[in-house]
Amino acid sequence: MEMKNQLLRTITSKCSLSRYSHIKIGQKTNYLFTPRKISELRAVILEARDEHRKLVPIGGASNILFGNTRNRFMVADRKLPKKIELNGNEVWVTANYPLQKFMEKMQNSTLGGLEFLTGIPAQIGGAVKMNAGAFGKEISQYIDLVEMINENGQIVTYSKDDLKFDYRRTSIRDYITRVKFILDPKPIDEIDGEIKKIMAIRKSRHPYDYPSLGSTFRNPPNTTAAHLIEECGLKGTASGDAQISEKHANFIINKGKAKFKNVMELIDLIQEEVYKKFNQLLKLEIRIVN
Ligand SMILES: Cc1cc2nc3c(=O)[nH]c(=O)nc-3n(C[C@H](O)[C@H](O)[C@H](O)COP(=O)(O)OP(=O)(O)OC[C@H]3O[C@@H](n4cnc5c(N)ncnc54)[C@H](O)[C@@H]3O)c2cc1C
Structure with a gap:
């Protein structure tokens, strides 16, 4: 297929998907885009729309099994800027931020709540799309707003109540770019204790x-x-x-x-x-x- 957009050629990754895959399974593929700026991500989304192709976002790839993906349109956001913006206990974080790293940063700012997600190798966007959960809690409990790019390339922001969150599934269909959480103020030591407890349980079971x-x-x-x-x-x-x-x-x-x-x-x-x-x-x- 001829890509009409020259730009897309420069952000096409030639590496095997096994390098992205958490289970280390995947092949070389023709249309894996790795944008470095939001404008490039938007170009990918518009190309997919114009070509009538379903675009598969790849986050931590800890919940995706790749088969023959040679001609699938996929986009990985790892090269986009990663950013956290903190305001009291309210925090905006980019979708490509690794979940465990985000939790660590929040802990250092004495903000907790997400400890139940300890040990889940996700990025923020994938965790929100899947409504990741454990021990009877779900990430949606801490979400306030979700920012996405829709198929027309427009940035749209939804409040939690505009979206549906169920057991490991959500109504989200667009590309998540940023998420705003409202976290619990908590002493570092308390968060640390919970993380250690949860990691020990996980390691004994998983x-x-x-x-x-x-x-x-x-x-x-x-x-x-x-x-x-x-x-x-x-x-x-x-x-x-x-x-x-x-x-x-x-x-x-x-x-x-x-x-x-x-x-x-x-x-x-x-x-x-x-x-x-x-x-x-x-x-x-x-x-x-x-
Ligand atoms: C050891 C281990 C333990 C796990 N334990 C748990 C657990 O306790 N609870 C749990 O819920 N899950 C668990 N998981 C599964 C997995 O980690 C979660 O589903 C996680 O939320 C997936 O995040 P990800 O970033 O890896 O998403 P991916 O696997 O990359 O993608 C998952 C889905 O989200 C979509 N997606 C990714 N990024 C975006 C984006 N920016 N915008 C829109 N859609 C996007 C993908 O297209 C795909 O449909 C575990 C996995 C492992 C390997």
Whole structure:
């Protein structure tokens, strides 16, 4: 495809998506854009609209499994400026800010609340789009405003009440550029204690020694996906270097050179076996871009 915009050529990344992917799976791809300024991001969004192509935003890629993406339009915001603007306990942060780093900065400014998100390898934009949560809390509880660029390249700001936030899903369809949070004033030591406690719980339950995408499936009502998968005796089952974690059955880990098809094989197997045994179709929490 001829790109009409010369500018887009200069911000097309040639590197393999495995370098972006948290589970280290991905290929070389033709249309991965890495804008350095908002004006370049806007150009990508307008090109996608004009070409009638769906644009896939990539944040921390900790919840996306990349398949054959050779001709997909994708944009990663890691080269855009990263910025935090603090005003009392209200804070604007760019979508490309790594979540854990943001929490660390906020802790140093004696602002807390987001400690439950400790250990989640997201960027702010991805965490907001997915309404990331843990231990019964969700990031949306701390959101005030979300700034986005819509498909016509206009900057639009929504208040939390204009948007819908559910379990790991939101009504957000546009490209998130900045988010305003209202955080809790909290002493550094108190935040530190909570972070340490949560990290210890996570490390005891989740496989942090191999790359993964976190929970593969959404929890069905009244039970957990991990429990159903475990009851089917699938823990430890492997396809190539992909494996259903022995530690947490809802995590699929990459023990080396796992491929997209290995992970898909395990996903299919889990869905089949759980359906046979429990008459329950597990739905994916991870996003597949193929
Ligand atoms: C070890 C581990 C533990 C995890 N634990 C948890 C957990 O406890 N709770 C939880 O909720 N999740 C968890 N996850 C999953 C994942 O980290 C979260 O879903 C996270 O919010 C994804 O953020 P990301 O920046 O990596 O988004 P990505 O994976 O890059 O993208 C996720 C979705 O958001 C979209 N997106 C990304 N950036 C933008 C943007 N700027 N504008 C619009 N859309 C965008 C993408 O297109 C995609 O649809 C875990 C993952 C791992 C690997």
